[in-house]
Amino acid sequence: MSFKKETPLANAVFWAARKGNLALLQLLLNSGRVDADCRDSYGTTALMVASYSGHYECVKELIMQGADINYQRETGSTALFFASQQGHCDVVKLLFEFGASTEFHTKDGGTALTVASQYGHSKVVDTLLKNGANVHDQLNDGATSLFLAAQEGHVTVIRQLLSSGAKVNQAREDGTAPLWMAAQMGHSEAVKVLLLRGADRDADRQDGSTALFKAALKGHNSVIEELLKFSPSLGLLKNGSTALHAAVVGGNLRSILLLLGANADPTLANKNNELPADLTKSDRILKLLHPKISNGNS
Incomplete structure (x- = not known):
């Protein structure tokens, strides 16, 4: 200050x-x-x-x-x-x-609850909620307290907010949901809690990417493992690609193995008619993909 x-x-x-x-x-x-x-x-x-x-x-x-x-x-x-x-x-x-009063907002829409949630102060969050703080408060860009807690991976706060009525799938204005943000940041425990509380595993944001797609691109394997427990889409997404394409671009062998183990199809082309194998020059990745590709596509 x-x-x-x-x-x-x-x-x-x-x-x-x-x-x-x-x-x-x-x-x-x-x-x-x-x-x-x-x-x-x-x-x-x-x-x-x-x-x-x-x-x-x-x-x-x-x-x-x-x-x-x-x-x-x-x-x-x-x-x-x-x-x-x-x-x-x-x-x-x-x-x-x-x-x-809990009702005052900053110029960007922030409140005592949004900022306490963002920084993971669970005791403060509890006190605020007991004193009338609105669990649906959101910043000017639409980010809720739950979104901010998910972004930072504050699991205790996430549970508190959900128990107080926070909407698990309420997205920011750009279509980014709490689950997508937690997945991007690699917060696997937050992802697990959100999924168990009803988060839409296939919710996509404006660019057409899902939580699994983003986790695959970033190589967040623990997140991928949690998402796969809820059978997310492994097919072509609104962005014209698949999670397997993303994993290949990301170059993480474990991510690719996880998706292949969940029966992701390496013969599925993206909107540019490219197979996942077309997006890498890595021999190690190609060896993972080729045995899975049917004759004529290898």
Whole structure:
């Protein structure tokens, strides 16, 4: 966080809030010469700074001195947002005791719940949900708290959100679902949980790729193994290719073996009439593919 204060005393208040120096903070506030809601040029308040830094007693002192709990800085962030972002559950609970609201959004649509989910702070997520946070909150691009947790592989948070009613297949505006994102990032345990909770194994995004296609391209073998348990499509996708084509392009031998073991068809051509074997010069990969290709195609 960057601070530009208007007066030396305000500067000292911010320093005390950031460092957790309660005695100095009390001295400054009790002097009557500086307001509890003094702020920098971005609208950051001392309460936000103390909340971000996790200094419980300083947060409490500022609140008792009249600091505005729900004040939003230029970006839309509040003290609750910052405490949630940093995982300071005790501060989050304290802010709720004095009337903090979960309804405020940042300029990109973020809320305390979306940011706590993104950073995997499960205790904060639990506290937020118990205090009325909307599990369906989403960023301006459509990313939900569940999507953000899946992107980072935060399995505990994923379970919490799903148990609180999060929609497992709700995609971002570009069509990317939580399962697709978890697969791309290689988070196999997250993929497993999402599948068990009803995620569409063949959901594709705007480019026509599925979770299996992306995992195959990236060589995320543990993800491929989880997806294959749910019999995803091994045929031609909307992008005009197959997961086996993707695995060959990715060059991961284990990925290719997994798909072949699941009966992926090496004789199936893509939209450019190319077989998977046409997409590699690797002798090792070709040896895997050729025994599987029927006479006349090898």
